[in-house]
Amino acid sequence: MNFWKNLIKNLNNEEKTEFTSRLHEKIKKYFPDKDEQFHIKTACLSGLMARIAFADLKIDLSEQEVIKKSLHKWMSMTEEEASLVSKVCVEEIRDLAGNENHLYCLPLRESLAVTERYKIIETLFAVAAADGSVDNKESEEIRNINNGLLLEPKHFSAARATVLEYLASLKD
Numbered sequence: 763m764n765f766w767k768n769l770i771k772n773l774n775n776e777e778k779t780e781f782t783s784r785l786h787e788k789i790k791k792y793f794p795d796k797d798e799q800f801h802i803k804t805a806c807l808s809g810l811m812a813r814i815a816f817a818d819l820k821i822d823l824s825e826q827e828v829i830k831k832s833l834h835k836w837m838s839m840t841e842e843e844a845s846l847v848s849k850v851c852v853e854e855i856r857d858l859a860g861n862e863n864h865l866y867c868l869p870l871r872e873s874l875a876v877t878e879r880y881k882i883i884e885t886l887f888a889v890a891a892a893d894g895s896v897d898n899k900e901s902e903e904i905r906n907i908n909n910g911l912l913l914e915p916k917h918f919s920a921a922r923a924t925v926l927e928y929l930a931s932l933k934d
Contacts (some may be wrong), residue, residue, distance in 0.1 A: 814904060
């Protein structure tokens with residue numbers, strides 16, 4: 763996979779900033795048999811999803827389920843592994859809320875193609891819509907992440923269109 767080659771290349775580049783967070787450290791602890799690329803990508807993806815789930819200051823079980831399913835798909839995890847990471851990122855939500863989006867976006871934008879980064883934005887909207895409504899705070903947080911992933915406004919608009927029926931701004 764080109765993703766892994768690019769991520770390894772970026773991790774070996776001394777000019778790049780080292781990624782670490784409490785979430786990253788816990789993932790390393792729970793998955794010692796996995797490589798560093800797995801740890802970083804898992805921490806970044808789950809961190810971004812948890813930020814969106816917690817944007818309204820609560821995490822619904824439906825949002826946590828979408829996080830779990832997304833990790834299962836994105837990281838080729840077993841359901842048990844995805845459930846563990848989902849639980850860990852929810853437990854670490856306060857730490858995640860204190861981190862800037864760029865800490866999670868930088869490793870992803872340096873290693874993923876535009877189409878893969880766009881899929882992340884679609885996934886974030888799926889997390890936001892899981893509780894039945896995408897509120898303005900969630901949408902704006904995703905817009906910031908879209909910018910952090912160096913995507914264009916058209917990517918944000920296209921991903922947002924996938925959840926039009928859930929947009930709180932269009933209800934009422």
